Structure formats: structure tokens, C-alpha cells
Amino acid sequence: xxxxxxxxxxxxxxxxxxxxxxxxxxxxxxxxxxxxxxxxxxxxxxxxxxxxxxxxxxxxxxxxxxxxxxxxxxxxxxxxxxxxxxxxxxxxxxxxxxxxxxxxxxxxxxxxxxxxxxxxxxxxxxxxxxxxxxxxxxxxxxxxxxxxxxxxxxxxxxxxxxxxxxxxxxxxxx
Numbered sequence: 001x002x003x004x005x006x007x008x009x010x011x012x013x014x015x016x017x018x019x020x021x022x023x024x025x026x027x028x029x030x031x032x033x034x035x036x037x038x039x040x041x042x043x044x045x046x047x048x049x050x051x052x053x054x055x056x057x058x059x060x061x062x063x064x065x066x067x068x069x070x071x072x073x074x075x076x077x078x079x080x081x082x083x084x085x086x087x088x089x090x091x092x093x094x095x096x097x098x099x100x101x102x103x104x105x106x107x108x109x110x111x112x113x114x115x116x117x118x119x120x121x122x123x124x125x126x127x128x129x130x131x132x133x134x135x136x137x138x139x140x141x142x143x144x145x146x147x148x149x150x151x152x153x154x155x156x157x158x159x160x161x162x163x164x165x166x167x168x169x170x171x172x173x174x
Contacts, residue, residue, distance in 0.1 A: 010036055011122035011172055013102040014093070014115065016143055018136045019074075021129040022154040022161060027104045029165040034173040038102035041092065042070050045081050048095060053080060078107055078140035089114035093121075107141045123172060124148045131155040 013036070015023045027038040051066040054073075060066040070077050085091045089111045096103045097120060106112055115121055126148035132155050135141075145151050152168060154161045 010034070010101040012097055012120065013038075013172075014106055014112070014121040014124045015102060015104045015127060016106055016112070016124065016148060017127035017145075018130070018133065018141065020133055022127045022152075023104050025154075025158075025161065026125065026127050026152065026165055027102055029162060030102065030169055030173070033166065034169050036101045036173070037099075038104050039096045039100040041081065041096070041103060041105040041107070042067060042077065044096045045077065045084070045092060046070070048092070049084055050077060050080055074137070074140040082108060082111075085111055090118050090120050094118075097121075107136075107143060109142045109144075109147070112143055112147050123150065125168070126151045127154055128152070129154040 013030075015026055015038075017023050024040060027036070027040075030036040031038060046063050046067045051060065051063045054060060054066055054076075058066070058069065060069070081092060085108075088094075089108075093103050093106065093111065093115050103121070106115075112124070116124075124147060126145040128145060128151055131153075150168060152161075152164050154164075
């Protein structure tokens, strides 16, 4: 293998889709197979500001405790991230992309549109498992598949999803 391959620039990715549809799984596959780094929006938001904002209100002792409770507070988390991004809709995305190749889980349409305008991402991927899993509530999620460059369906086995991830990964990372 030549030196050029080893020093390739990893494209800046955004992976979006409804909760539990396989976004993190796709990022984990890309990390394992293509050495891509990623950060989920909830992890980053908790580390950067949400834990500090909610620890006293809910009695959290650690960032992990705060992060693990996010499923019970989806609307509140969504609103806090929107507030963090109030003056620059791409703020959290730029924070994440300063240390990672991929942002997983953006949930707001205006944030995606601003990131597109500012060219924060090279490729946006939508992960969809709608045939087997429900959609999220619109009070904490307002993005849609047509905002993505690529749609990957995750309605069958993990093995099938891994094959699809490899096909996409071979196109964008090689």
C-alpha cells in the first residue's frame, strides 16, 4: 500500500436518523473498519454543557449518570442543545468536528441547514429502520431522510447492515 492511502483525509460525516435505528452502530463499524473517529451529539453535549446545567436539578453525580438519563428527558435535551446553538446553529457540530471525523445524531433541521451552508460536513448519511422501529416524537426531532446524501436501510440482520456499511465505507473512505 502506498503512503498516500495512509494519509488520506477522512471525510467529515454527519449520521442522522431516528433513535435506536443504528446510527451509532454505523459509526462504530466505520471506526472499526476505516479508523474514523466519531462523537455522538448526546455524549458531546453532556460533556460540554448539559451535565453542568442539569446536575443540580436532577441530582446527577457523574456525566455518565446524566447521559444515561437522556432517554427520559429527550425534549429537555433537545431544547438545551437548541439553546446552546442559538447564535450559531452549527456551534455544537463545529465543537464535535474539531476533534472527530463524524457527528452522530443531529436532531434539528435548522442546524443541519446551517451546517450545510457552512460546509461543516462532506457527506450526510441517514440510517433508517422504520420497518421495524418507531419514529421519534417531533417535539425532539424534526429532520428527515431527504436532508441526507445517502440513505442506508437497517431493517434486517446486523450482518446485512454490516455489508451495506462496508459498501458505503468502501466508496467514501477509499
